[in-house]
Amino acid sequence: MNIPTRRDIITKVKSEGGRIAAVMPFHYPRALLRAFNIHPMEVWGPPHVDDLSGGQHFPEYTCKIVTRATRFLQSKSVADVDYILTPHTCDSLQGMASILKDHLDIPQPVVTLYHPRGRRPSDYTFMLAELRRISEELAELTGKNPSQNEFLTAIDSENRALDLFRRIAENRHRYVVSDRDFFTVLRAREYLPAEDFISQAESLPTGTPNQSGPGLMLSGIVPEPMHLFDHIQSCGAHVLTDDLACCSRRLYDPVGTGDPLKGLAEHLLSMPPDTTVSTPYAERFDYLLAKMKVAGAKGVIVYDPKFCEPELFYIPMFEKAVKAAGFGFLHVEVELGTEIPHTVLNRIDAFIEVLT
Amino acid sequence: MTITNYFNYYITANTAGKALLVYNKYQQVKRLKAMVRKSDPHLNPPLLANARMGQMLAEQYLKGRYVNGTKKVAWFSSGAPIEILQALGFFLYTPDNHAALCGARKQGARYCEASEEQGYSRDICSYARTDTGCFFAGHTPVGKIPRPDLIVVSNNICQTILHWYQAMGVYYNAPVFLIDTPFLYEDAREYQVDYVRHQLEELIPVAERISGKKLSYKRLKEMVKRGKLSSDLWLEVLYRAKAKPAPISGFDAFILMGPIVALRGEQATIDFYHTVLKEIDTRIEKGIGVVKNEKHRILWDNLPIWHRLSWMSRKLAELGIVVAISNYTYQWSEPARYMGKGEPMEAIARTYLHSLLNRSSGYKLKSMQQMVADFSLEGVLMHSDRSCKPYSLGQIDQGRLLKNELGVPCLILEADHNDERIFSEEQVVTRLQAFAEMLN
Secondary structure: OOOOOHHHHHHHHHHOOOEEEEEOOOOOOHHHHHHOOEEEEEOOOOOOOOOHHHHOOOOOOOOHHHHHHHHHHOOHHHOOOOEEEEEOOOHHHHHHHHHHHHOOOOOOOEEEEOOOOOOOHHHHHHHHHHHHHHHHHHHHHHOOOOOHHHHHHHHHHHHHHHHHHHHHHOOHHHEOOOHHHHHHHHHHHHOOOHHHHHHHHHOOOEOOOOOOOOEEEEEEOOOOOOHHHHHHHHOOOEEEEEEEOOOHHHOOOOOOOOOHHHHHHHHHOOOOOOHHHOOOHHHHHHHHHHHHHHHOOOEEEEEEEOOOHHHHHHHHHHHHHHHHOOOEEEEEEEOOOOOOOHHHHHHHHHHHHHHO | OOHHHHHHHHHHHHHHHHHHHHHHHHHHHHHHHHHHHOOOOOEOOOOOHHHHHHHHHHHHHHHHHHOEOOEOEEEEOOOOOOHHHHHOOOEEEOHHHHHHHHHHOOOHHHHHHHHHHOOOOOOOOHHHHHHHHHHHHOOOOOOOOOOOOEEEEEOOOOOHHHHHHHHHHHHOOOOEEEEOOOOEOOOOOHHHHHHHHHHHHHHHHHHHHHHOOOOOHHHHHHHHHHHHHHHHHHHHHHHHHHOOOOOOOHHHHHHHOHHHHHOOOOHHHHHHHHHHHHHHHHHHHHOOOOEOOOOEEEEEEOOOOHHHHHHHHHHHHHOOEEEEEEHHHHOOOHHHHHOOOOOHHHHHHHHHHOOHHHEOHHHHHHHHHHHHHHOOOOEEEEEEEOOOHHHHOOHHHHHHHHHHHHOOOEEEEEEOOOOOOOOOHHHHHHHHHHHHHHHO
């Protein structure tokens, strides 16, 4: 696989006169940024960054995505970043946004996004108003006011990338690559521009993959480190489908035609059931069980960073629902680093053995 | 309503039970007065109002035992707008208050364990674990919890509460209505106020259908007015701690806040805070402070450690330290300034949007700086509460800035508001002693 690195993309975007936004997880309006010629690069930790400095701002019971990202955003590695966008995904990311804005001396302006938790008429109205506010803020920051045409072009490109992302994510069984490579391509969407993603995704070899052993659904936030997939494969299982925040929880409806911001508001509120927006329990479980059945999964591994409250609240009822439906269930928590603890690996081994 | 329901609610709870609780209150007052004669080297006797407070909440829980079948019951999160529900005659119950009560009775860990046995992680809020634990255990220290016909939850205090209340909605098979409050970095913009107002408007037909009543705007206005009055009185109670020595402490306020959280806007709450003010004013006239030898005055940041309230109060008093004010108790009064403005729905929307926990870390810091000046404080004790991320995130920077900008020393103590397993007595004592030396 020959996927451009983040550095490659930064260089390319900058050479074309574009700007970079470091974006925290994980629901945000890509096309809106693109209309302002801002390219989003998502920050999920990153796992290889130490969190010593981040830890100086947060208590030890804070998720490592937040502490490592804070450290990362204070480092020289982000010198090319022009803006920071922090959606209020959970209490920890909301707290991080506030600390970045109020207490830390970072050069980039911090833009925030509040994603409404409901799906009522008032939520749509608010989402639209929130996008208008962000749009005005970006106009002030960039000195640019995108035309309707620029908006529509950006929406069209992002819609095409989303469509391909969906086709791949929902059809794992059609691609002849390892799970790790498959999810590496999907996750490249975290930083590749739409066109680069499309070219990578279209080059994924199709056919009937040679997969043996039980098929799984991988749920949770982010599968870091990626050698998690190697381990699952070495245990004789494979990942058939996912419910990861960084992947399939972003299978939104495409942005509709008409008013761009209105279309974006509807698009953002169309995500599949998700813990961070408090989807009602039963609705989420019905959706996930149907997804497992369609994919032919035998069980689910919920792979979460430690201290992730939105995820943790769903676990007890999710486990009951999954087991009642005759599937296997495993929940593991990791510290989001470059290694997976042996205890976690052993639990995954044992789980797969039971399913086999 | 059956005859049995009627008898139990109106005769057992409201007449016989009430009389018994009044008798209990007098017994309690007698005990408190007797304490005056006992010599405590560090603390003056507690306020007599504590007994009345206990009676008020006990009455409410007693009514709650029998209310199903006589009135519709609405559960609400402690920061949620209740005025519409009050105007429609719902019996109100707040699980947050119930969880705190379990914590104060040192039952938190017991119920947390019951919740953990059902799969809830130790890393989620201990209030949520306490309440779900009571459900799984099938009992509670208050006897019986009223079944909800409607649950209203607002995330103006945290996002966690949505998950917790939605789970309770599943367990009790009740509809959950969310009042979503966007986080504020500055005073609310109009579209944010509109959002909350629209949700309140969406709540009305839901609540009307469940209550079987039509909302009277006259009654709603009255509830808003009384809500503001009770919050203003609560603010006056807290402000009395500006006097030296402080006649009321943050620990007293943690106890006396019960009515403003669970029964705000009720006439009984208004009457109660008038009584509290009278008692405090008498103390001020006589120069009676909470701590006998008040040397240092500090701010308490975050929720209390419910299972260690009196222990903490005593340990600090031994060091000559009084917690004059807590920003936690303050948040049920400060936003009430918005209650007096505009038509009721807008006033409610503005008030509940501006809850302290729904505001930025920078705003919270400014608020603490103001308290340091207003209450002549020399230090800040920050409870780093494992169960409350929105409150605890930011404390490290806030503490650093308070020290750098105002020269005010801060102590960060890690504990948990309800889970007594997360508390190291020796460590806390050592750190309090070191803190007292810094203040000296």
